[in-house]
Each structure stands twice: as structure tokens, then as C-alpha cells.
Amino acid sequence: MKALLLAGGTGSRLRPITHTSAKQLVPVANKPVLFYGIESLAAAGITDIGVIVGDTADEIRAAIGDGSSFGVTVTYIPQERPLGLAHAVLVARDFLAQEDFVMYLGDNFIVGGIGELVDKFRAERPDADILLTRVSDPGAFGVAELDATGRVVRLEEKPPVPASDLALVGVYLFTPAIHEAVRAIEPSGRGELEITDAIQEMITRGLTVRSTVITGYWKDTGNVADMLEVNRTVLDTIESCLQGEVDESSEIVGRVRLGHGARVRRSRIVGPAVIGAGTSVTDSYVGPSTSVANDCVIEGSEIEFSIVLADSAIMGVGRIEASLIGKNVQVTGARSTPQAHRLVLGDHSEVRITP
Structure with a gap:
């Protein structure tokens, strides 16, 4: 067959x-x-x-x-x-x-x-x-x-x-x-x-x-x-496997898979979650049902129920949830509250902005 x-x-x-x-x-x-x-x-x-x-x-x-x-x-x-x-x-x-x-x-x-x-x-x-x-x-x-x-x-x-x-x-x-x-x-x-x-x-x-x-x-x-x-659904089936580094100021709760060379500093990760090889999580929270791919940076942010693809960075943006973030994406916080939104969007994008 x-x-x-x-x-x-x-x-x-x-x-x-x-x-x-x-x-x-x-x-x-x-x-x-x-x-x-x-x-x-x-x-x-x-x-x-x-x-x-x-x-x-x-x-x-x-x-x-x-x-x-x-x-x-x-x-x-x-x-x-x-x-x-x-x-x-x-x-x-x-x-x-x-x-x-x-x-x-x-x-x-x-x-x-x-x-x-x-x-x-x-x-x-x-x-x-x-x-x-x-x-x-x-x-x-x-x-x-x-x-x-x-x-x-x-x-x-x-x-x-x-x-x-x-x-x-x-x-x-x-x-x-x-x-x-x-x-x-x-x-x-x-x-x-x-x-x-x-x-x-x-x-x-x-x-x-x-x-x-x-x-x-x-x-x-x-x-x-x-x-x-x-x-x-898939994350609900994983087993814990910590192959990266977790400092004493961090907390790992539940089933978390941490790839080789991944680093967690002053952060909290609540499973089920997967953090890819070479990814750095600093001063952040990664919540349940989240997959972060290889070689990403998460700093000063919170993310839950999301997928982040390889080589992306999320820095200083508060909380993100129910999101799919592509490869080589930079998500950063604005230095001050903007009076207008500045957007660079691909074709067929969907953006939701709180008034």
C-alpha cells in the first residue's frame, strides 16, 4: 500500500x-x-x-x-x-x-x-x-x-x-x-x-x-x-525535560520541555510549554499551551497560549496571548504611549487595536 x-x-x-x-x-x-x-x-x-x-x-x-x-x-x-x-x-x-x-x-x-x-x-x-x-x-x-x-x-x-x-x-x-x-x-x-x-x-x-x-x-x-x-492538544501530552539552564531566581511549574542551550533567568514558566534550543527567557513569564522555537529571545514580557517561530524576539511588550508569531519577527515595546499606531503589515493581515 x-x-x-x-x-x-x-x-x-x-x-x-x-x-x-x-x-x-x-x-x-x-x-x-x-x-x-x-x-x-x-x-x-x-x-x-x-x-x-x-x-x-x-x-x-x-x-x-x-x-x-x-x-x-x-x-x-x-x-x-x-x-x-x-x-x-x-x-x-x-x-x-x-x-x-x-x-x-x-x-x-x-x-x-x-x-x-x-x-x-x-x-x-x-x-x-x-x-x-x-x-x-x-x-x-x-x-x-x-x-x-x-x-x-x-x-x-x-x-x-x-x-x-x-x-x-x-x-x-x-x-x-x-x-x-x-x-x-x-x-x-x-x-x-x-x-x-x-x-x-x-x-x-x-x-x-x-x-x-x-x-x-x-x-x-x-x-x-x-x-x-x-x-x-499536543503540549498536553509532553513530558518534562530540562536540557537548558534555569537560574535560582526562576521557577518551572508543570510539564516543561527546555531545549539544549536554552537559558531561563529571573522568569516563571508554567507548562505545558516547550522552549526551543538556544532560546533565552529573561525577566518574563511563559504560560501554558505555549511553544517557543529555537534561538528566540523573550525579555520583560508575558506570553501564553501562543506559538513563536524561530529567531524571533519579544521584548518589553507586556502580555501576549492567543498569537502566532512568525520567523525572524521583532516585537518590542514603545518608549511612550503613542498618539497614533505605526504599522508595517503584510497582505491579508488581521490587526486588533484597543481604542
Whole structure:
């Protein structure tokens, strides 16, 4: 069995972070989201992985390499433009050949992995098996309608009137029957070849499309709020590991992971939290559900429920919370209370200013 791991896409909901970085490489607990997907596939016994790449191909290649560090073999498959999930299957046709495969969206996060799902598919081998979860806003997803046996009878992408609250999670299992279906469909109104249309084509042709409803934790990390929530969830599982230096004036409370060469002076860190290698925390407070990457500086500040990427500095700014701060960012305090705000913002930024 092979895997098709999708690592293209523009990451528009995570801008401006994704103007300069692939969305799948934004870290959760200081590890890129994409790595969790690769590890999940490897744990399920799938080691031959095709990675769909787009404009950020060079960055994805640099991060994953040949896959050997994960115990897998990686083949990179370029997709000229993000023209839909079914289009990704089309461009990966030579790699997939006539084998069954898992299609896994690289910005999805599933606690507990997919081992049981893969074992069930291998044992029963329907033409397709899709992963579903119950959501409060099904109109924002692909939605499935099931019969009494769990067989999928209808799929619809982002329906105005959803037939159920069962949304498609970004993991799909297919036999080679999917290839004929993706060739048969037409682009949707948004100009993409939708995987929901391809699966519906399989249903229309009388093929067996099964479903598995998961009750565990799943998130699409495509926006800041969900990214922070996934970071919180992963941090809840960490164990304490203090490899850096903590002076006598500092306090470490709860489960905190402190990387090599990190330094904590006259500060308080309350876990669960991760402080990366080479990072300096001075006269500051780092609160729960916070990940600070390597080689950062936090000085005279407070931060909680946030993600800070590498080589950034936060100095003298009071309290920060529920924030995603990119790489090489400087956040500093103003010398006096300003009468006007001075801003340098990237495209599609969102700023909230207290009157």
C-alpha cells in the first residue's frame, strides 16, 4: 500500500505566515504539522510515500529530504497549481500505479493515528473508505450521507443545506478504482477537480464506498485558531525535560520541555510549554499551551497560549496571548504611549487595536 501526502496549496488562511513559509511546516509543539502526518503513515506500516508539492516545493524537500529520517521513502510529485484533490490523484497516477493507497492532507492532525483505519481497509477492501467526523458547521466541509450500514450514499462539497453533520476528514483510502472516477469528472464551480465529486462518481457507478466515523481529536490546521488549539492538544501530552539552564531566581511549574542551550533567568514558566534550543527567557513569564522555537529571545514580557517561530524576539511588550508569531519577527515595546499606531503589515493581515 502506498500513500499520497498533499503538501501543496497556498495556505491563504494562515497569511501572512504562509507568504514566506509552507503552511504544512508551521510547527506544533516545535515540530512541523507535516511531520506528524508522515509519522502517522509510517506507524501504519506505509513507507512508500508520494508527496504532492507546489510553489513551496524547495522548502518541503529541504524539510523532509529522502524520508529516511522517518523510516520511509519519498517521491516528490509536482502539481503546477492547486487544482483540487482529485487533480492530485491524476498527477500522481504513475507513482500510484495499480496499488491501493491512502491520501492524507498534510495540514491535518489526527490524535491516535490511522493504523486501525488502514488495517480495516486491508481486511475488508471496499473500493474506497473515507474518514468522517461530526462537526457543528458541516456547511464548511464536504458532507456525507450514510445508509443504515455505514455505506456512503451521497457526498456534497460545502452544501448550503447539509444532509448530515458528518464532515470529511482529510484522510481517504482508495483502490485503483478511483483513477477511472477522477478521469470522469469535470471541474467544479471553483475550477477544481473535487475528490467529493470523484467519490460520488464511484457511488453512482455502484462501487462500494465505506466510511469510518472517528470520535477522537481531529483538526484541519488551516487557520490560526485551529493551529493554536492543536498546539495546546499536543503540549498536553509532553513530558518534562530540562536540557537548558534555569537560574535560582526562576521557577518551572508543570510539564516543561527546555531545549539544549536554552537559558531561563529571573522568569516563571508554567507548562505545558516547550522552549526551543538556544532560546533565552529573561525577566518574563511563559504560560501554558505555549511553544517557543529555537534561538528566540523573550525579555520583560508575558506570553501564553501562543506559538513563536524561530529567531524571533519579544521584548518589553507586556502580555501576549492567543498569537502566532512568525520567523525572524521583532516585537518590542514603545518608549511612550503613542498618539497614533505605526504599522508595517503584510497582505491579508488581521490587526486588533484597543481604542
